[in-house]
Amino acid sequence: MSRRVRGVSVCIVRLMRVDGREIPVTGKLLQPMIRRTSDIVRVVLAVIGVAVVVAGSLITRPEWLALERSVANIVGFLSQDQATMVYLIYGMLILALPFAIFIELVVRRQWKLLFGYGAAGLLAVLALSITGAGISTPKWHLPVPDRFDTFLSQFLDDPRWIAMLAAMLTVSSPWLPVRPRRWMWFLLLMFAPIHLVVSSVVPARAMLGLAVGWLVGAVIVWVVGTPALEVPLDAAVRVLAERGHIVRAFRVDRPAGRGPLLLATEVDGPEDEIMVELYGKNQRSFGAIRQVWRWITFRSSETAPLHGSMHRAVEHRALLGIAIGDLGMADSHQVAVAGLNRGWMLYARTRPRGTQIASLSAQVLPGVWRSLLRLHENQISLGDLQPDFVRVSQGDTLFGGFAAAEFGAAEAQRQTDIAQLLVTTTSLYGKHEAVSAAIEALGEDRVAYAARRLTKSAMSIGIRKSVPQWTKVMATAREEVRRQTGHDRIQSQQITRFSRNQIIQLVLLVALVYVAYPFFSQVPTFFSQLRTLNWWWALAGLAVSGLTYVGAAAALGACADGLVKMRYLLVEQLANTFVATTTPAGVGGLALSVRFLQKAGMTTLRATAAVAMQQSMQVITHLVLLVVFSVVAGTSTNLAHFVPDATVLYLIAGVGVGLIGAFMFVPTLRRWVNHSVRPQVKEVLGELADLAKDPKRFVVIIAGCGAITLGQALALWTSVEAFGGGTDFVAVTIVTMIGGSLASAAPTPGGVGAVEAALIGGLAAFGVPAEIAVPAVLLYRVLTCWIPVGLGWPVMGWLDKKDMI
Structure with a gap:
């Protein structure tokens, strides 16, 4: 126990009586909730169980019901009288189960546990009584009806009763003897086969009750604790006494957490003080999880063989201490290794000798x-x-x-x-x-x-x-x-089975398959239209699409002051298409460009500023070209097809005002703007000011950004012409700039689905027939997106191999 007096933590010593001697124990022995690995694992498994039962009930319930009826018809070999007798016997046993648990706890004088026992049953019943109309109370009629099995079915078929039993049994299980605990769980879980034997289908709600009850009980056990949390210090005292070390006092040097409970122990014997490490079930479960995780993520040559138990792990440590001690290089020697009750392990050693090298x-x-x-x-x-x-x-x-x-x-x-x-x-x-x-x-x-x-x-x-x-x-x-x-470069060795880049590439590949699925569903229609395709226009569109990469590379190179060669910038832009398509809003492409410039020798701030400047100039150029082409199109261009509804505009404006207010009045956001965003904006503005003083560089950036926008529009126009045409270049340019920009705000990676819908709708608004607009847009996406994406995957691997990203 401990209390605070004027801000100072005062440890209160409690006395432990062992074999007629009083031994003081200083410090806190109880393990915190966040370190109770065994209980946390139980809660996680219970959550997964509830999710599986709910998903199975919602998704495959008809199939499960049919399967249960088939199984019931096969195993339901009992006659009606025999089935009724089995049902009566089992019903009486299951009805008596909660009272048997209650009596067992009273006999064992587990008074504190009775509160958790009652709370578990109440919460489990309450959890399954909540409906859309409020709380539905259980309809259990205590007066015995004409047939006793009908009375019992009120409980056996009610999921709240099953949930209450499962919750109570989960809470009390750690405190019950092994044999009664096993029989009680066996009796509870027998409700499924009993229903099948008597030719009655197991209701899905009963399985839900079992899962919910287990979850409620697991949560309460995690909060309240189990007997495994009680440290068996009395057994540790007896083990040490057998080895000639009479314990006089314990002091907690490190509470049980990620590692063992460490006790500085005053003893009478060859040593004045020894160190005692106690490992509980939580250390065993955490150690097992960590071992399995390392086995999965690390190469086999990097990990030691898995330990079959906590005893083997502690024994291995002690034996290594003996082996190193034989070489004269161990800072302590082993005193005892022993298994204690309630699943604990003891490892005792002398205090470390020598001076730490830090001193x-x-x-x-x-x-x-x-x-x-x-x-x-x-x-x-x-x-x-x-x-x-x-x-x-x-x-x-x-x-x-x-x-x-x-x-x-x-x-x-x-x-x-x-x-x-x-x-x-x-x-x-x-x-x-x-x-x-x-x-x-x-x-x-x-x-x-x-x-x-x-x-x-x-x-x-x-x-x-x-x-x-x-x-x-x-x-x-x-x-x-x-x-x-004298080495030019030291290449980091891959220790894990998968490197970070390999994991990122795998995620990107999965995302690519996901976002490409809508396109694949339209491939048959697209191929049916290929017989009318003018292949010369398609090749022209492919050439124009390639010119957009030249423009993007030139613009980025000019923003980076020409520090990177043009051929490498072209290759990076190709890989950029793959990353931008597989990440929402193209953020992956921006990150890749920053990383590429960093590897080229630029600082993080300078690389970020260069990419930000390119994006800023791209937006400015895009807007200027949009105004110009809208004026050229004249009044015949109906832009209402691309302007969102007024309600949407008001909603966007409201969200924008709210964000501005949040960044003004929330201190954390305000500090982030001042310390992270503001320096980068200042850097970009400084670059723009320098850019105005360098006309040649300014022209290259503007020309590159303009080539991207006009190249995409020209690629769409050639795609339309490849299937017969139907509109002029100006209209297609407006469709590309307005429709593509609005669709790019979609949360899907690369705007897949949204871009196609916006472009097809835009072309239809300008009078392009659907039989031309649909295949033209699909061809445009193949030329400007999917072919570059297919090339970008191996190109990205080549850049990674060359350590350029």
Whole structure:
């Protein structure tokens, strides 16, 4: 227990009585809710169960009902009297189940649990009683009707009764003996086969009641807790006493969380104080999830074999401590490893000896690296070399931790050790001293090879938490290794099964298939119209489409002050089409351009400003051309087809005013504008001012942006002409600029679906027949979107391989 007095946390010591002795325990033993992994997993599984039952009831309910009737006809071999007898026996048992649980809790004196028991049943019934008309009360008639089985069916067929039983049993299960708990769950789950045997279809609502009850009970267990949260300190005291360490007091040094409960323990014996680590079911479940996650995401050479249980994991750590201790390089030795009741594991060791290297000078670095090399020569890797786990005692380097250590380590794991120690020592002593000591002990080639593992995946969670600004330190160490070894570039090694770029490309490919589906559905109609296609006009449209990429590359190159060669800009624009089409509003294309300019040598701010300037000039050029062509078209051009309804305009204006107000009055948004947006806008305005002083560069940007807009319009016009024509170039240009711009605001990636609908509608408004407008728009999209997208996928891979994005 603890309380606060004038802002200071005061620990209250509680006494624990074990075998006639009172042992003080200082600190909080209870694990917080966010760290109860086992309970959280149970809640997640219960949510998934409810979702599956609801989805199955809504989507495939007729099929399930038919299947249940078929199964019931097959297994329903009992006569009517026999079925009634089975139903009566089971009904009486299931009706008595909640009272049996209640009696069991009273006999075991679980008074606090009775509140959770009642709350679970009440909430489960309430959850299934809420309807659109309010709360529907259960209609359970206590007077016995003419037939007793009819009375029982009121409960057995009501999902609220099943939900109440499931919730109560879930809450009380952790506190019940194993055998009664198993029989109670067996009895509850037997309602499905019992219904089938007596030739009665299992109602879907009963399965819903079971799922909802389990969810309610799982949530209450998570909030209230289970017996597994009660730390068996009395058993730990007896285990240590058997090994000659009489416990006098416990002090909580670290509450149970991501790691074990760490207790500083005063003892009478060979040591004055030892460290006791206690692992509960939550550590076991979290460790299992973490192991499975690493097995899925990391390559097989990067991960150790999976541990079958918490006992095996703790035992492995203790054995590695013994092996490293035999080499004289362990900062502590093992006292005890034992399994306790309620699923807990005990691991006791002496206090670490020696001084942490963070308190020592850089003179200890050569010895640290030589000690690591000696471990590697004995095929031992540590896997977690955070600063707290490296100590020096009388000139000898000692290591601690061992939770991630491996015996018979592969070369990949040894290289990871070197990379981790580079980060640790660089953060403590600076890049020059750390890298120089590593090269002196290991040699240039080995250090340069290990520096490829200076990546996030190779750094343990402990290093990321204990090393300030570890990403910056890691980049500094890699650059210093490159400088001292004379390498031009150190390529990061892929440790995970899939790199970040591969995952992004996979997501983009899935998005591409999704957004292309509407187009695929119209392909048969499109191919049926190809017999009337003029292929010369189609080739002209393809050539015009290619010119838009030349214009975009020229504009971006001019905005970037000509720092990138034109051929590379053309290639980047082709990859840009693929990314922009597979991401909503084309944001992926903007990000790719910024990344491309960064790799070309521009700073992040400068690259962002260049892309922003190009987009700004594109918008300005687009609007100017729209006004010009609208004037040229004259009064015959009816723009009402493209102007949204007045209600939509008012709604857009209201949203805009609301956003402006939010950015003015919300401090967080206002700071974001001042510190993030304002510098970039200022940079863009400065670039525009400089641009006005450079006519040649200004003309190139305007010409490039104009080529994009006019090229797209010309491509659509040639597509219309390819199927017979029907309108002039000016009208098609207005359709392209207005219809395409409005549709580009659609949330679909690349505007797929919205662009086609807007262009077909725009052409129809100017009198183009549907039999020409539909295939013309599809041809236009093939020329300007899908062919470049198909080429952009491999081009993007080539840019990634060349480290240009």
